[in-house]
Amino acid sequence: MGQTITEKIFASASRKKDIKAGEFVEAKIDIALANDITAPLAIKGFKESGRPKVFDKNKIVLVMDHFTPNKDINAAQQVKISRDFAKEQKLKFYFEGANSGVEHALLPEQGIVTSGDMIVGADSHTCTYGALGAFATGVGSTDIACVMATGKLWFKVPQSIKFVLKGQLNKWVCGKDIILYIIGQIGVDGALYQAMEFCGPIAKKLPMADRLTICNMAIEAGGKSGIFAPDRITENYVSKTLRAPRFFESDKNAKYITEYEIDCSKILPQVSVPFLPSNAKPVEWIKKTFIDQVIIGSCTNGRIEDLRIAAKILNSRKVAKDVRLIIIPATTEVYKLALKEGLIKIFVEAGGLVSTPTCGPCLGGYMGILADGEKCVSTTNRNFVGRMGHVNSGVFLASPAVAAASAVKGFIASPVDL
Amino acid sequence: MNMILKGKVHKYGANVNTDEIIPARYLNSSDPEVLAKHCMEDIDKNFINKISKGDFVVAADNFGCGSSREHAPLALKACAISAVIANSFARIFHRNAINIGLPILESPQAVKALQNGDEIEVDLAEGTIKNIATGEVYIAQKFPEFMQNIIKAGGLLEYIRGDKKNVKKV
Numbered sequence: 001m002g003q004t005i006t007e008k009i010f011a012s013a014s015r016k017k018d019i020k021a022g023e024f025v026e027a028k029i030d031i032a033l034a035n036d037i038t039a040p041l042a043i044k045g046f047k048e049s050g051r052p053k054v055f056d057k058n059k060i061v062l063v064m065d066h067f068t069p070n071k072d073i074n075a076a077q078q079v080k081i082s083r084d085f086a087k088e089q090k091l092k093f094y095f096e097g098a099n100s101g102v103e104h105a106l107l108p109e110q111g112i113v114t115s116g117d118m119i120v121g122a123d124s125h126t127c128t129y130g131a132l133g134a135f136a137t138g139v140g141s142t143d144i145a146c147v148m149a150t151g152k153l154w155f156k157v158p159q160s161i162k163f164v165l166k167g168q169l170n171k172w173v174c175g176k177d178i179i180l181y182i183i184g185q186i187g188v189d190g191a192l193y194q195a196m197e198f199c200g201p202i203a204k205k206l207p208m209a210d211r212l213t214i215c216n217m218a219i220e221a222g223g224k225s226g227i228f229a230p231d232r233i234t235e236n237y238v239s240k241t242l243r244a245p246r247f248f249e250s251d252k253n254a255k256y257i258t259e260y261e262i263d264c265s266k267i268l269p270q271v272s273v274p275f276l277p278s279n280a281k282p283v284e285w286i287k288k289t290f291i292d293q294v295i296i297g298s299c300t301n302g303r304i305e306d307l308r309i310a311a312k313i314l315n316s317r318k319v320a321k322d323v324r325l326i327i328i329p330a331t332t333e334v335y336k337l338a339l340k341e342g343l344i345k346i347f348v349e350a351g352g353l354v355s356t357p358t359c360g361p362c363l364g365g366y367m368g369i370l371a372d373g374e375k376c377v378s379t380t381n382r383n384f385v386g387r388m389g390h391v392n393s394g395v396f397l398a399s400p401a402v403a404a405a406s407a408v409k410g411f412i413a414s415p416v417d418l
Numbered sequence: 419m420n421m422i423l424k425g426k427v428h429k430y431g432a433n434v435n436t437d438e439i440i441p442a443r444y445l446n447s448s449d450p451e452v453l454a455k456h457c458m459e460d461i462d463k464n465f466i467n468k469i470s471k472g473d474f475v476v477a478a479d480n481f482g483c484g485s486s487r488e489h490a491p492l493a494l495k496a497c498a499i500s501a502v503i504a505n506s507f508a509r510i511f512h513r514n515a516i517n518i519g520l521p522i523l524e525s526p527q528a529v530k531a532l533q534n535g536d537e538i539e540v541d542l543a544e545g546t547i548k549n550i551a552t553g554e555v556y557i558a559q560k561f562p563e564f565m566q567n568i569i570k571a572g573g574l575l576e577y578i579r580g581d582k583k584n585v586k587k588v
Contacts, residue, residue: 037445041489074446141514142574145574146517146574188480189480189506189508363485
């Protein structure tokens with residue numbers, strides 16, 4: 001029996017040949033990540049482990065992004081713990097301020113993660129990097145403490161589910177719509193503990209930005225990881241990564257626990273209504289819902305490609321009265337590109353606010369918190385109760401195109417309606 | 419770790435997520451005592467007032483879905499919740515709970531039968547859950563040996579501390 005790409009990466013990382021899903025292995029970690037919320041707990045754990053030095057100062061990445069620029073004294077104290085630790089341990093990758101950005105947009109952009117890697121992060125959206133043909137998964141702070149100490153971590157090798165993306169993409173439909181649609185079909189635990197492998201003719205055509213968005217939300221279906229087999233688009237994207245990529249692909253006779261054929265022709269621009277990402281439906285099915293806020297940004301949709309789509313819609317248009325549009329380029333590099341391409345000007349002239357990079361509003365941290373009863377269309381990844389603020393507020397998840405169109409209309413709208 | 423736990427049941431539905439267990443607005447602290455004060459407040463405002471030391475959270479499918487925040491099991495543990503019993507757990511929560519030493523049990527049989535306020539006794543070594551009033555016993559799924567070793571050590575850090583081979587002398 002053949003192996004899946006995920007089994008092959010596990011075999012390589014644990015120096016074993018015939019690894020099969022279900023086995024427990026100890027794998028060597030290529031990159032371990034933590035952020036301003038999860039790093040302090042990991043650092044505390046590492047110190048308790050009694051080891052004086054991290055296993056490799058080039059493989060631990062700390063990104064200050066969730067509550068930064070520091071929103072209050074407690075947040076500043078948390079960041080200080082990480083900053084001091086990074087200095088003490090001489091970590092190569094510590095990001096704060098203008099060097100920083102939303103972690104899962106930043107690491108691929110900076111070439112820190114690459115194809116074939118075994119990556120763990122104390123952040124659930126670490127699964128994003130599967131887009132590069134890597135195994136990447138979210139873990140806890142204690143797991144990161146263990147990796148800091150030993151360079152290794154225990155895993156149960158996941159079963160894989162195959163998603164064959166077929167058909168044609170409708171106008172304005174992008175990676176976000178595809179993944180919301182899939183989560184809507186299989187549910188928030190539809191891929192629990194499993195690797196979601198995306199393939200098929202549509203997958204092969206998808207640009208890297210859309211692949212990153214799709215893998216980013218694997219966790220919202222309960223998935224352990226999302227993955228695309230490397231192809232020419234991947235090779236192009238990883239040609240400048242800091243470490244050499246290693247390309248793996250699934251054998252033709254690899255074993256999958258389930259196989260789904262997704263007819264992408266059926267997918268229209270989607271919105272996931274409160275309070276689960278699986279509440280996905282076409283925008284046109286939603287009766288007129290007035291909104292108070294729109295967020296365009298995050299590790300899901302804060303890349304330059306996302307901002308270009310938003311600018312295309314917002315160019316020469318105005319944000320509706322009574323709607324606050326907040327646009328958050330995910331990294332400083334994205335911000336600079338957006339400036340250069342004139343996108344920032346378009347956003348500001350349309351009546352939007354442009355923030356410095358932060359995860360801020362996505363998790364109800366700051367920079368766009370909702371009041372009692374308020375509604376927000378957001379390009380982020382979760383719409384749980386109280387996610388962006390008040391327990392009675394509601395987040396509607398959508399693509400940058402739907403978010404921008406909604407900002408213009410003042411209610412949840414499809415770009416097709418403009 | 420005490421292997422016999424006793425307490426009352428507090429029952430919830432499916433997909434209880436980490437934003438509900440501990441809202442992100444409190445994550446500017448990682449102090450378990452601070453987190454405990456806000457545990458479950460967005461799903462059950464009265465939670466911390468109605469629980470007593472040693473009580474159990476019982477829930478349906480996919481408990482702990484969402485973020486990787488270890489603050490979620492830490493908050494439950496700091497509230498003196500002795501274990502979580504559910505039909506299934508989201509994987510990062512599952513990992514985190516084992517790593518920090520918060521007992522979790524998968525038992526759809528128990529979830530189906532138990533009601534709010536039931537007094538139960540859990541035997542972690544045996545993986546059994548007993549309704550004290552009726553005497554009914556429900557079976558939980560056994561942990562694989564690998565995880566049992568982490569649980570026995572008292573958590574992942576304690577487990578790796580036992581593994582001195584990897585210590586580099588510097």
